[in-house]
Amino acid sequence: xxxxxxxxxxxxxEIAANIYELxxxxxxxxxxxxxxxxxxxxxxxxxxxxxxxxxxxxxxxQQTEQMTLIYRKEGRGTSLMVQLEPxxxxxxxxxxxNGFPIEEVSVGETALLVGGGIGVPPxxxxxxxxxAKGVNVIHILGFQTKSAVFYEKEFSKNGLTFITTxxxxxxxxxFVTDVIKEVSFDCLYTCxxxxxxxxxxxxxxxxxxxxxxxxxxxxxxxxxxxxxxxxGDAADTSYKKVCSDGPVFRAGEVVL
Amino acid sequence: xxxxxxxxxGLRLKNPIMPASGCFGFGRExxxxxDLSKLGAIMIKATxxxxxxxxxxxxxxxxxxxxxxxxxxxxPGLEKVIAEELPWLSQFDVPIIANVAxxxxxxxxxxxxxxxxxxxxxxxxxxxxxxxxxxxGIAFGTIPEVAKQLTRKVKEVSAxxxxxxxxxxxxxIVEMAQAVEAxxxxxxxxxxxxxxxRLDIKTGKPILANLTGGLSGPAIKPIAIRxxxxxxxxxxxxxxxxxxxxxxxxxxxxLYAGASAVAVGTANLVDPLVCPAIIDDLPDVLERLGYxxxxxxxxxxxxxxxxxxxxxx
Numbered sequence: 001x002x003x004x005x006x007x008x009x010x011x012x013x014e015i016a017a018n019i020y021e022l023x024x025x026x027x028x029x030x031x032x033x034x035x036x037x038x039x040x041x042x043x044x045x046x047x048x049x050x051x052x053x054x055x056x057x058x059x060x061x062q063q064t065e066q067m068t069l070i071y072r073k074e075g076r077g078t079s080l081m082v083q084l085e086p087x088x089x090x091x092x093x094x095x096x097x098n099g100f101p102i103e104e105v106s107v108g109e110t111a112l113l114v115g116g117g118i119g120v121p122p123x124x125x126x127x128x129x130x131x132a133k134g135v136n137v138i139h140i141l142g143f144q145t146k147s148a149v150f151y152e153k154e155f156s157k158n159g160l161t162f163i164t165t166x167x168x169x170x171x172x173x174x175f176v177t178d179v180i181k182e183v184s185f186d187c188l189y190t191c192x193x194x195x196x197x198x199x200x201x202x203x204x205x206x207x208x209x210x211x212x213x214x215x216x217x218x219x220x221x222x223x224x225x226x227x228x229x230x231x232g233d234a235a236d237t238s239y240k241k242v243c244s245d246g247p248v249f250r251a252g253e254v255v256l
Numbered sequence: 257x258x259x260x261x262x263x264x265x266g267l268r269l270k271n272p273i274m275p276a277s278g279c280f281g282f283g284r285e286x287x288x289x290x291d292l293s294k295l296g297a298i299m300i301k302a303t304x305x306x307x308x309x310x311x312x313x314x315x316x317x318x319x320x321x322x323x324x325x326x327x328x329x330x331x332p333g334l335e336k337v338i339a340e341e342l343p344w345l346s347q348f349d350v351p352i353i354a355n356v357a358x359x360x361x362x363x364x365x366x367x368x369x370x371x372x373x374x375x376x377x378x379x380x381x382x383x384x385x386x387x388x389x390x391x392x393g394i395a396f397g398t399i400p401e402v403a404k405q406l407t408r409k410v411k412e413v414s415a416x417x418x419x420x421x422x423x424x425x426x427x428x429i430v431e432m433a434q435a436v437e438a439x440x441x442x443x444x445x446x447x448x449x450x451x452x453x454r455l456d457i458k459t460g461k462p463i464l465a466n467l468t469g470g471l472s473g474p475a476i477k478p479i480a481i482r483x484x485x486x487x488x489x490x491x492x493x494x495x496x497x498x499x500x501x502x503x504x505x506x507x508x509x510x511l512y513a514g515a516s517a518v519a520v521g522t523a524n525l526v527d528p529l530v531c532p533a534i535i536d537d538l539p540d541v542l543e544r545l546g547y548x549x550x551x552x553x554x555x556x557x558x559x560x561x562x563x564x565x566x567x568x569x
Contacts, residue, residue, distance in 0.1 A: 002288055004529060042526065047321040047474045047502070051526060093528070216314045218323065219525040221288070223281040225330045226316040239309060239330065244285070 002096060002221065003028040006089045010066065012082075016150035018073045019118070020082060021058075026092060029065045032057065034099030035125035036191070036212055036248045039069065040220035042091035043080040052093060053077045054217050054243070056191075058121035059128070070121035070150070096220050097247050100126045104208055105187040107134035112185035114176050114200060116142045116192025122212060124151060126189055127158045138162075140179045142192070146170035177203065198256045209251035215242040230255040259539055259549050262296070262517050264494050265442040266379040266417035267351050269296035269517055272550060273507065273535050276498045276521035277302055277355035277381060277421075278327065279472075282341040283348075289528045293349040294535060299445075299519055300341065302357040302383050305366050307333035312465040317454045322473030322500070323522060324452050326466035329357050329383075334367050342374045351378035353419070361406055364396075369413040379416050382407065382441075385423030385448035397423035397448075400435035407439030417442035419496065422487070424479055425451050433487040444487065445496040445519065447480045473522040474500040481513045488514025489558050502530065504537035508545065511553035 007026035015021045028039075040052040053071075060067035073082050084090060100122075105111045111130050113123045120141050130137050137159035143149045146169035155161045162179045163171030172179060176192075177199045190200050191212035201209060215227035222244030229240055232252045240246065240254050260271035274297040275286070282300050283292050292298065310330030317324045331337070337354075345352055354371045358364040368380055384397035384406060396406050403420070411418050420436040422429060424447040433444055449470025454463045462468070480499025488495050497515030501507060502523045510518045523530040538550065547553060 004289070004527070049318055050321060050323060050473050050522070051316075051318050216316050218316045218325070219279075219285070219528070221285045221528060223285040224279065224316075224325070224525055225281075225310060225327050226313075226325065228310070228313060228315070228330070238307075238332075 001031050002094060003031065004091070004093045007092045009084050009086050009088045009090060011086055012084055017147040019148065019150050020071055020073060022069045022071070022081070022084065023066060024069065024090060024092070025066050027065055028092065028094050029060050029062055029067050032060050032095045034102065035129055036099030036122045037095040037097050038247065039092045039094030040096055041081065043077045049077045051218055052220060054220055056122040057095065058124045060125060072118045093220060097243055100189050100210055100248050102126070102129050102133060104210070105130065105135050109186040110136040110138060110184070112138050112140065112180070112183060112188045114140045114180065114188065114190040116176060116196045117144065117148070119192030119212065120151065122191050123189065124154060127155060131158045138183050138185060140164065140176045142176035194256055201251045201256060210248055211251060212248045213242050213246050217243050259542055262551065264516055267297060271296040271535050271538065272517035273531055274299055274353070274517065274519050275524055275531055276519035279521040279524045283345055286524070286528055290532045294532050295350050296517060297351045297353050298345065299353045299355055299381055301331050302329045302355040303331050303334055303337045303367055303371060304329060304357050305334050305363045307331065307336070314463055314465055317463040317469065319452065319454060319471065320475065322471050322475035324454055324464060324469035324471055326464045326469035328466065334370060338371065338374060342376060346376045352376045353379045353381050355381045355383050357383040361409055364406060365409050365413055368410045372415040377416060380410070380414055380418045381445050382410055382418055382420045385421050397432070398426050400431050403432055404435040404439035407436045407441050411440040419443040419445045421448055422446040423448045424483060429483050430486050430490045433491045437491045437493050441493060443494045443496065444491065445498065446487065447476070447483055447499045450476055450479065472500070474502060476500050477506065481509060484510065484513040484515050485557055488555060504534050504541040507534060507538065508541060508553050511550065512556045514555045514558065516554055
């Protein structure tokens with residue numbers, strides 16, 4: 001069930017340059033079904049900015065009804081979120097969308113998790129759940145520069161973790177796709193900028209690959225048809241909605 | 257006592273609140289949040305003869321106190337709406353207003369003829385004002401004689417009353433309203449979105465793939481109020497008003513301007529529970545303002561004093 005809830009802020013901190021980790025307490029956490037789902041956040045009670053902001057869920061705990069949201073301070077909306085402090089309330093709609101299918105990988109198999117920039121956060125909960133299931137995980141996380149790197153330690157606890165930076169200031173210089181060639185895996189989960197997703201999709205036509213997409217959204221629940229993408233099945237001329245059919249799709253399911 | 261019921265051609269509304277077309281799909285998503293029977297009516301997404309896949313993305317861009325959209329009338333087409341969406345909606349005790357769109361006159365007529373026969377469709381909303389499609393749509397909404405002719409043709413085939421949705425993107429909206437009245441319209445819905453544009457500060461290029469889009473949200477409310485104020489005095493047709501409605505107070509303002517019922521659009525995208533919240537708030541607002549019944553608010557902005565015997569404010 002999707003709920004609209006005023007959620008209590010537990011903590012907020014800047015974990016990398018302009019990257020914020022926000023922890024909230026929310027009963028809607030009970031309804032999260034899979035890592036990779038997201039929430040839609042109303043950053044002001046006023047009318048400017050008007051629309052909600054889709055933010056991915058990077059971790060959740062149904063026992064404590066807590067979840068962690070990681071976002072990048074970018075525009076006016078996320079700049080307002082930075083001002084949130086413990087004890088304050090935040091209007092959250094969620095959980096939304098379909099997450100990563102962890103049932104697609106079996107115990108003892110290896111899953112490769114590839115994240116780019118602000119696409120990294122949802123992979124963290126996925127990584128935890130895969131490890132709990134008995135799956136080997138390898139992470140390749142790409143960032144622009146050293147100051148943008150976050151969660152290296154957290155991911156490293158779960159499995160082998162490669163960091164790349166576009167400018168070479170930390171980890172390997174280059175892109176995540178440069179490292180992918182060096183590892184073997186059974187199933188690949190990825191979230192990040194569309195050119196990265198496209199390269200990954202084209203690179204592994206024979207593997208099980210799951211991609212999480214980003215698109216400008218309005219309602220977040222599938223009603224407004226703003227965040228559509230074309231179906232990958234040429235015979236099917238309909239659109240898929242990123243918010244409610246996705247944001248996670250099997251490779252080939254939609255045209256990137 | 258129900259202080260909110262309103263009767264309009266074809267429509268017995270338990271309250272004057274309805275989601276506006278294009279902001280509510282066919283209701284399925286919102287039925288997760290509340291019982292749709294609570295609504296006065298539902299204006300369903302524009303339906304065209306054939307399925308339409310709409311415009312490329314990005315389709316939305318935010319603006320101060322509003323948003324631009326260029327969805328492009330994406331819809332599954334007449335056949336599917338009749339076979340799947342309308343029967344699904346029939347589980348709710350709520351009249352449906354079917355928004356009818358097309359590229360040429362024959363399309364409108366064909367859709368209107370068929371969709372008006374569905375049992376739960378109690379009125380049509382003729383969409384002559386979509387700014388986001390290349391042909392038809394807005395052309396019908398900007399030339400009075402063309403609008404009048406189309407209204408007449410649709411009236412000839414429709415089994416239910418026909419409301420015409422007016423575009424604000426005209427120099428004289430009163431002239432358009434009078435034209436559709438002359439064409440036999442039973443009512444008017446207004447306003448559709450205003451054509452706008454946003455440019456990306458880094459690239460200098462339009463954000464929307466369609467280049468331009470329709471501006472909606474609180475930013476356009478004063479324009480809607482002004483236009484309804486003008487049109488409601490110039491025609492004898494009832495008006496369903498819309499344009500940036502967010503609260504019960506906004507609803508009252510639209511009624512004051514001359515609307516008889518009010519549609520809520522963009523606000524649904526921000527708060528999926530906004531329609532029931534407004535409906536729940538209305539009796540208290542009426543009480544606070546000293547009205548026995550919501551009808552007492554209609555046209556108050558331009559009616560002479562003394563016409564409101566019941567008003568105890």
